Amino acid sequence: MKAIRRFTVRTVLPEALAPLEELAANLRWSWHQPTLELFRDIAPELWDELGKDPFGLLGEVPPARLGELAADTSYVARAEALRDELRAYLSEPRWYQGLGPDAPATIAYFSPEFGIADALPQYSGGLGILAGDHLKSASDLGVPIVGVGLFYRSGYFHQSISREGWQLESYPVLDPDGLPMSVLRGPDGAAAQVVLALPDGKALTARIWRLAVGRVTLLLLDTDIPENSEELRTVTDRLYGGGGEHRLLQELLLGIGGARAVGIYTRLAGIPAPEVFHLNEGHAGFLGLERARELVGDGLSFAEAIEVVRAGTVFTTHTPVPAGIDRFEAPLVQRYFSTDLLPGVDVVDVLALGAEDYPGGTPGTFNMAVMGLRLAQRANGVSQLHGRVSRHMFGFLWPGFDAADVPITSITNGVHPATWTDPQLRELAESRLGSADATSCDWTSDAVSDAEIWELRGRLREQLVHDARRRMTTAWAEQNPGVAAPIWYRELLSPEVLTIGFARRVPTYKRLTLMLQDPGRLRALLTDPERPVQLVVAGKSHPADDGGKRLIQQLIEFSQDPEVRGRIVFLPDYDIGMAQKLYPGCDVWLNNPLRPLEACGTSGMKAALNGSLNLSILDGWWAEFQDEHNGWAIPSADSAGDAAERDALEAAAMYDLIEHQIAPRFYDRGADGVPTAWVADIRHTLATLSPALSADRMVREYVERLYLPAAAAEHTVTADDAAPARALAAWIAHVRASWPEVHVAHVESGGVDASPHVGEELRVRAFVELGDLAPTDVVVELVHGRPRSSEELTEVHVVPLELESYDLGKPAVYTGSVTFERAGGFGYTVRVVPRNALLASDAELGLVALAG
Ligand SMILES: *Cc1c(COP(=O)(O)O)cnc(C)c1O
Numbered sequence: 001m002k003a004i005r006r007f008t009v010r011t012v013l014p015e016a017l018a019p020l021e022e023l024a025a026n027l028r029w030s031w032h033q034p035t036l037e038l039f040r041d042i043a044p045e046l047w048d049e050l051g052k053d054p055f056g057l058l059g060e061v062p063p064a065r066l067g068e069l070a071a072d073t074s075y076v077a078r079a080e081a082l083r084d085e086l087r088a089y090l091s092e093p094r095w096y097q098g099l100g101p102d103a104p105a106t107i108a109y110f111s112p113e114f115g116i117a118d119a120l121p122q123y124s125g126g127l128g129i130l131a132g133d134h135l136k137s138a139s140d141l142g143v144p145i146v147g148v149g150l151f152y153r154s155g156y157f158h159q160s161i162s163r164e165g166w167q168l169e170s171y172p173v174l175d176p177d178g179l180p181m182s183v184l185r186g187p188d189g190a191a192a193q194v195v196l197a198l199p200d201g202k203a204l205t206a207r208i209w210r211l212a213v214g215r216v217t218l219l220l221l222d223t224d225i226p227e228n229s230e231e232l233r234t235v236t237d238r239l240y241g242g243g244g245e246h247r248l249l250q251e252l253l254l255g256i257g258g259a260r261a262v263g264i265y266t267r268l269a270g271i272p273a274p275e276v277f278h279l280n281e282g283h284a285g286f287l288g289l290e291r292a293r294e295l296v297g298d299g300l301s302f303a304e305a306i307e308v309v310r311a312g313t314v315f316t317t318h319t320p321v322p323a324g325i326d327r328f329e330a331p332l333v334q335r336y337f338s339t340d341l342l343p344g345v346d347v348v349d350v351l352a353l354g355a356e357d358y359p360g361g362t363p364g365t366f367n368m369a370v371m372g373l374r375l376a377q378r379a380n381g382v383s384q385l386h387g388r389v390s391r392h393m394f395g396f397l398w399p400g401f402d403a404a405d406v407p408i409t410s411i412t413n414g415v416h417p418a419t420w421t422d423p424q425l426r427e428l429a430e431s432r433l434g435s436a437d438a439t440s441c442d443w444t445s446d447a448v449s450d451a452e453i454w455e456l457r458g459r460l461r462e463q464l465v466h467d468a469r470r471r472m473t474t475a476w477a478e479q480n481p482g483v484a485a486p487i488w489y490r491e492l493l494s495p496e497v498l499t500i501g502f503a504r505r506v507p508t509y510k511r512l513t514l515m516l517q518d519p520g521r522l523r524a525l526l527t528d529p530e531r532p533v534q535l536v537v538a539g540k541s542h543p544a545d546d547g548g549k550r551l552i553q554q555l556i557e558f559s560q561d562p563e564v565r566g567r568i569v570f571l572p573d574y575d576i577g578m579a580q581k582l583y584p585g586c587d588v589w590l591n592n593p594l595r596p597l598e599a600c601g602t603s604g605m606k607a608a609l610n611g612s613l614n615l616s617i618l619d620g621w622w623a624e625f626q627d628e629h630n631g632w633a634i635p636s637a638d639s640a641g642d643a644a645e646r647d648a649l650e651a652a653a654m655y656d657l658i659e660h661q662i663a664p665r666f667y668d669r670g671a672d673g674v675p676t677a678w679v680a681d682i683r684h685t686l687a688t689l690s691p692a693l694s695a696d697r698m699v700r701e702y703v704e705r706l707y708l709p710a711a712a713a714e715h716t717v718t719a720d721d722a723a724p725a726r727a728l729a730a731w732i733a734h735v736r737a738s739w740p741e742v743h744v745a746h747v748e749s750g751g752v753d754a755s756p757h758v759g760e761e762l763r764v765r766a767f768v769e770l771g772d773l774a775p776t777d778v779v780v781e782l783v784h785g786r787p788r789s790s791e792e793l794t795e796v797h798v799v800p801l802e803l804e805s806y807d808l809g810k811p812a813v814y815t816g817s818v819t820f821e822r823a824g825g826f827g828y829t830v831r832v833v834p835r836n837a838l839l840a841s842d843a844e845l846g847l848v849a850l851a852g
Helices: 015-025 027-031 033-040 044-050 054-060 063-070 073-091 126-141 230-236 244-269 287-297 302-312 330-337 347-354 368-375 384-393 423-433 450-479 487-491 512-516 519-526 546-559 576-585 603-608 620-625 643-667 676-693 695-741
Strands: 107-110 145-150 158-161 167-170 193-197 203-213 216-222 276-280 313-316 327-329 365-367 378-381 498-503 533-538 568-571 588-591 613-617 631-634 743-750 761-769 778-787 793-800 802-805 812-819 827-834
Touching (some): 015 033, 044 054, 126 216, 126 276, 167 546, 244 287, 244 327, 302 313, 450 487, 512 519, 519 533, 519 643, 643 676, 743 827, 761 827
Parallel strands (some): 588 613
Antiparallel strands (some): 193 203, 327 365, 761 812
């Protein structure tokens, strides 16, 4: 029978246990081990059953047990001490508070998903986990972020596997009353709401859930309320659920509704409105249009408003895979913006921002990543390699510039240490190295012995083996009710065997089944009598991706072969809870994407924080961090003839590494049973990688390199009733209109003969037609480097030229010089680019005039 309504009846906590309520209400518990232990001790079995969920636990625990604890003075004292510690954490100055008065007072961070805790399944994969880690590190550092997202009633799907090895999806409905969040209310107690005008006179209304993630507030919009029609109530039903229109509605809500929700929240909380808006991928890009609407309402033109929006917006692109970028049919977007949705904003201007009006673009398509880049003055990729790839991939927005000049920088992702480091490793760090912050310890020190490190790694492996057996047994019971699990499940995997892990979503480029390229070879590795290997695999396929489901099925079929079945296992329902045991328990973390399609990849980072070594294609973060002592690089067969040959070559290289390098080193034991060389690599990994891979490092970089400059730019253009923004918009219009007239008329060179020597000086004089522009509107530059066969310059240097003379009616004359510093090929050209102090880069407008 199905209930027509459901809600959670909450326990009344005894007075003495009031601190538990306060602790459960702040998601800080998700990364604070002592708080987790405080809750676990209430009812350890129920705790495991509910999956580490303090809020849920308080709802289910029998009142008698609570009475008992309320009478236990030492338990009550522990709860009070932890509550006091939380209050101090929430109020004391942290890193950000030392930055001075110019640091922005509020920063809004928009993301379509947030992976914070298992109990709150509002993520599908890397993007969401990263957003969760961003909020957690921001909290630890005191960065005043307000997160904005959607509350999905069913979150992402729960995965089970049929007897045929086929992925089955289910969508358990979450009960908001059972989660640590509360409805945002006005002073009169009424629920705050945002309303979006829709076509045909309809409207979409959403309430706003408020969550505390340590010091950070997270706002989640929810359309499942009686004010909406049945159909509109389902807008926030699932993460990435439906197709075009459903998705567009979600993104309109996230961007436009989200911007309105932040406004409502900051007013109610009495804190300043955000100065910086960070878009975690393009899904929330419509927020820029909502901000433009507000500014147009304040009297700016759309073009002027866009300059204000751009100044304060930061855009992070997360994927070079075209299918990963959101695109809509332009007519659909047009229909939604030809309404009262954004009064004062012309639909033509909206469509222009997302138009693929460049060579290679698809007419009639609205591209969210392109809009994100056009609405943000600052943009970044998520690893150095991905930054380079993105500069090429989006170079069409800055025509005439080399990829190196494209204004997209990179900040390499990081992971939140307290969430992703196993508590046992942190205990070892604390007892031997003096700090539970394992990322700040000197792991090369003698204060911790090889034997201790190895013993810990053994415990982590064993913990994973037990967790895997438990999960497989539970999955069996679900699939075969009443039938006992096979005996061999009890011996599934071994706590002694070299363990390799692989878990991720299953899009094609991640190549889940690369390991099956040569089944005979894999079988030999798994069953080697001297140096066996075992594999733990997990991952979800997108519900609509049957190709991905077939890959999972192939893997499961292989893993059921009686010869290997104890040594390879596919664990269903990959999620945060599984991941927290999986990464620490694996000796080696495997990643084999098609380079360069993995923008960063973070699971390998989480493995490294626990002393696991990486075995990976040189893609994403690994391309910048791999060294000889933290793992192994699988060479990319970039020059292979086709995809099949490439897979075969890369798989063979992977098998070779496992057979000839990894297994021998793992099984090379001293008299004490410790693999000394392997432990040295663990020490090196922990000492060098963990600080660099921490999300604290990442968030500090975002603050210093993007948020502070964006806030300064926003202040500058909005000062004096936005006079600078108005002037900038007028200047840009003038420069664009005049640019066709700008060109380098001719260039004279002197000072050297036809075959110059090192140390000689080349003098250059350029005659430049400026049309209607003044010399102060531009810079003229000598660009030199090494010519390649195509005459493209590499190793480029830019030298500004000086204005020598400027007479009306004649070309302006610019001069400068460069000294030859090394022998070999030399090439140069002269270029003119617009220059304005309010632009973040000379390439920003995509305008350049080149000599010749
Ligand atoms: C870290 C994590 C991911 C992302 O891992 P990638 O290596 O970036 O693919 C996905 N899902 C979960 C549960 C994670 O913890």
